[in-house]
Amino acid sequence: MNRSFRLIAALSLPLSALASCANAETGESAGKEAVAASFATTEVATFEEPWALAFAPGTPVLFVTEKAGALKLIDTATGSTGSVSGVPKVDYGGQGGLGDVAFLPGEADAKLGRRTIYLSWAEAGDGDKRGAVVGKGTLVCAAATSCAIEGLNVIWRQTPKVTGRGHYSHRLSISPDGKYLFVASGDRQKMQPAQDTANTLGSIVRLNLDGTPAAGNPLADKGGVSAEIWSWGHRNILGLYWDAQGRLWEVEHGPAGGDELNLVQRAANYGWPLRSNGEHYNGDPIPDHAPSDGFAQPATSWNPVIAPGDMLIYNGAMFKDWQGRALMAGLGSMALVEVAIEGEAAREVARHPFDRRLRALAQGPDGAVWVAEDGKGAKLLKLTAR
DSSP states (O other), rough: EEEEEEEEEBBBBOOOOOOGGGGGTOOOOOOOBOOOEEEEEEEEEESSSSEEEEEEEHHHHHEEEEETTTEEEETTTTOEEEEEEOOOOOOOTBBSSSSEEOOGGGGGGGSSSSEEEEEEEEOSTTOOOOOEEEEEEEEEEETTTTTEEEEEEEEEEEOOBBBBOOOOOOEEETTTSOEEEEEOOOOTTTTGGGGTTTTTTEEEEEETTTBBBBBOTTTTGOOGGGGGGGOOOOOEEEEEOOOSOOEEEEEEEEEEEEEEEEEETTBBOOOOOOSSSSSSTTTTTTTOOOSSSSSOOSSSESOOOEEEEEEEOOOOOOOOTTTTEEEEEEEEEEEEEEEEEEETEEEEEEEEEOOEEEEEEEOOTTTEEEEEOTTTHHHHEEEEEO
């Protein structure tokens, strides 16, 4: 099925209800005016609770994680689909389950063959506690739609495991030079640990490709899990992406208001839960970010929230107007949110509405943008220029 979205200037989007903390990935959408834009949308496939999308570098094969614990793939050149065996058992429930999938950029090959694969997922612990983990294995494909993961081993664990099923984050990103693995580690809805660098909750960690702490991390001298940390004071990061200058950006959920886009800097503290441009769900105030507060400032923030599910920074040739812009999959806002990055600042420039919540994004080899809806019976959509 093909259709196109033509967004008319001055078309306002409706507000949706503000989420409770029990479902923090829902949110209310701001009444942002859309600007004129046009792209064609093709419905390609359907998945059950997709969470992440990633193309194997150098191929047209798109991998899709499903939260309940399946890893699927689709050869976008032929439309053939398949499943990957050897996926780990996950702790499924709430915001937990199978999370992100990532590949090494240096292992680009027109054929899948054998290559390194990274997965993140929620793992059960003792006493009704859980935490995110990252595993590394070898993806072995006999054909484009017949793949298995061999030798999958856990190389990193979120520390400590805690109760609850929220704010795992566990987004993965390989540095452009292919040397480091960055992992987003959410605050697990516990708030205060995000300011305690003796744990990895509410932080971004920088690891060698084998999961050990990378040299040059700001707290290396402290040892232990502190040596893994690159930045802290984060809440629930659901988008992690590199720009053309080799800078890492993240987008995270605020509480009731205060979603924020941040330029990720070494040793930076982003303030959560001491600072936010939102407030607690019970209405208790939180001091706003301010240049004099000693914390890293967001490049931009949203109140009401956009409830981001994922982010990419576009660098393809198909959409010239999107070059260098951040595109965000909106959950509560049910929109593709377009953001212009201007130095170390940013601003929203357009909001492209969809019929459902959006969970994940990927840029295809030809520059098309792939979008996965959220939830059961979620469509995989291909956006192409008109």
